[in-house]
Amino acid sequence: MSHAHTHDHDHAPEHSEVPSDPALRVKALESLLVEKGLVDPAALDAIIDAYERKIGPRNGARIVARAWTDPAFKQRLLDDATAAIAEMGFAGRQGEHMVAVENTPAVHNMVVCTLCSCYPWPVLGLPPLWYKSAPYRSRAVIDPRGVLHEFGLDLAPEVEIRVWDSTSEVRYLVLPERPAGTEAMSADELAEMVTRDSMIGAERLSAPGKGAAA
Amino acid sequence: MSTSETRIAPPLDRPAFARLPRDADGPVFAEPWQAQAFALAVRLSEAGWFSWHEWTLALGEQFRSAAARGEPDDGSRYYEHWLAALESLVTAKGLSDPAALSERKHAWAEAYRRTPHGEPVALAAAMRGT
Structure with a gap:
């Protein structure tokens, strides 16, 4: 990818830099499929835009915040996450079959996809690189405590760790524990503090300002 | 299992990831x-x-x-x-099919080579397949 670009700047006209091999292959695929009417370029743009900016982990954070503040919704989420998430308008694509797993003081859940990188896109956006990496995919199952340690999360020995292996049929969302000291916060404020990693089970949340003067 | 090769987090400080676009929640594409x-x-x-x-x-x-x-x-x-x-x-x-994909890839590369910098790149009509 290191394209030497140290010459020819004084020559006119300067031609467009030729894209990388994979970029050209994607352009070839897209232009051929669009010409055949197999895909609509506007639909492609909408998908890119949605996953890059609109969806993201914010949808998942809103689900978690509502579960923390609405006990009836939380029960529906744990009973049938697919229906509860659809109720909030986040259905579709690869998030159809969702299962929510609740973290408690005694149980910590974490999610992996050992086969490839199945991930609940509609609620969490695009998966982070580490989620797709071979070390995480292989080690999350055999050494979850060690993996969590590398994320900076050291769980007490008595905490049970449950590892959930996502597939193309079932995706998991971790419902993190609501941090102490957040009792006065609204659902919107709570959603702001729910991170993507906490919903994969790679992080535990603490109240904002904890450890500081607040 | 504690060598740098198997370390998986935090990933963003790895040199290989240094150029990744990212937001508060990590890299996207x-x-x-x-x-x-x-x-x-x-x-x-x-x-x-x-x-x-x-x-x-x-x-x-x-x-x-x-x-x-x-x-x-x-x-x-x-x-x-x-x-x-x-x-x-x-x-x-x-x-x-692979032949069409390869041919189209080369047509795009050629289109970039002959398009002046700053202008939109388009395949020449004659190079478009049917």
């Missing part, structure tokens, strides 16, 4: 073509040309091939595997 390849697979599946299960099998096959070639699988080549899976599935489903 390293390059636009990755988002385009992503969208193509999602859209073709939504349109019914293949199921998402078929897609995960095709992608898993690329991971296995890469591992068999001894390539490091640290996530950095993830979208290259994604693209290879897309090409193989598009071919398997008869939506295109």
Whole structure:
């Protein structure tokens, strides 16, 4: 990818830099499929835009915040996450079959996809690189405590760790524990503090300002 | 299992990830073509040309091939595997074929070479296949 670009700047006209091999292959695929009417370029743009900016982990954070503040919704989420998430308008694509797993003081859940990188896109956006990496995919199952340690999360020995292996049929969302000291916060404020990693089970949340003067 | 090769977090301080675009929650796509390849697979599946299960099998096959070639699988080549899976599935489903894809790729490269910098790049009409 290191394209030497140290010459020819004084020559006119300067031609467009030729894209990388994979970029050209994607352009070839897209232009051929669009010409055949197999895909609509506007639909492609909408998908890119949605996953890059609109969806993201914010949808998942809103689900978690509502579960923390609405006990009836939380029960529906744990009973049938697919229906509860659809109720909030986040259905579709690869998030159809969702299962929510609740973290408690005694149980910590974490999610992996050992086969490839199945991930609940509609609620969490695009998966982070580490989620797709071979070390995480292989080690999350055999050494979850060690993996969590590398994320900076050291769980007490008595905490049970449950590892959930996502597939193309079932995706998991971790419902993190609501941090102490957040009792006065609204659902919107709570959603702001729910991170993507906490919903994969790679992080535990603490109240904002904890450890500081607040 | 505590060597640097198996360390998986925090990933953002790795030199290999230094150029990744990121937001508060981490990297998104390293390059636009990755988002385009992503969208193509999602859209073709939504349109019914293949199921998402078929897609995960095709992608898993690329991971296995890469591992068999001894390539490091640290996530950095993830979208290259994604693209290879897309090409193989598009071919398997008869939506295109390797010769057409290769010819079109070279046509795009040529179009970039002859288009002055700053102008939109378009395939010449004569180079477009039918």
